[in-house]
Amino acid sequence: MNLELLKQRRTSITLTGLLAGALTISACQQQQEPEPSLEDSISAEQSVPMSADPAEPSDVLVNSEDATVNEVESDTIASINGGVSQITYLCAPELTVKATYKDAGKQVIIDTDKGTATLVKTNDATNPEVFNAETAIDGGEGFVQWRVAHDDRETGVMRTAGVDTADISTYECKKTEEDSI
DSSP states (O other), X not given: OHHHHHHHHHHHHHHXXXXXXXXXXXXXXXXXXXXXXXXXXHHHOOOOOOOSSOOOOXXXXXXXXXXXXXXXXXXXXXXXXTTEEEEEEEEETTEEEEEEEETTTTEEEEEETTEEEEEEEOOSOSSSEEEEEEEOTTSSEEEEEEEEETTTTOEEEEEEEOSOTTSEEEEEEEEEEEEEO
């Protein structure tokens, strides 16, 4: 029995030693400093004297009409946004439509002399692409629908209606040679 009592004490001493070692190690570890509060940040704010001279512009702007892709490609500051394109259409009956396509957002902004509307793409197809807005072109009650066809969005059909949605105006539109962006 003496031997069994000795084994129990050895196990107890070993577990106590391991527990004491773990406590010692955790007590020696660095504690994270608390994040400074908003009050501390505000009180630590320092005033910086400003110069009366205007700052030098550091950004280089590139006019996309003047620069070629090769010139812009080597420039690390400028970037070309390929997801936006603008196309001007002449429509019958007489109407000029400037369409700004935002492919990433699946939107088109239709700008006419009657008003401007932002339409959302309602289908996944590319020919024809169908866009729709639940407001009239002048921003009032009604709707605007825009269907554009062909790979280069060469032709479009716009349907608009005001309060009386039974009175629909339809415009057949063709892309002009005046292409922006």
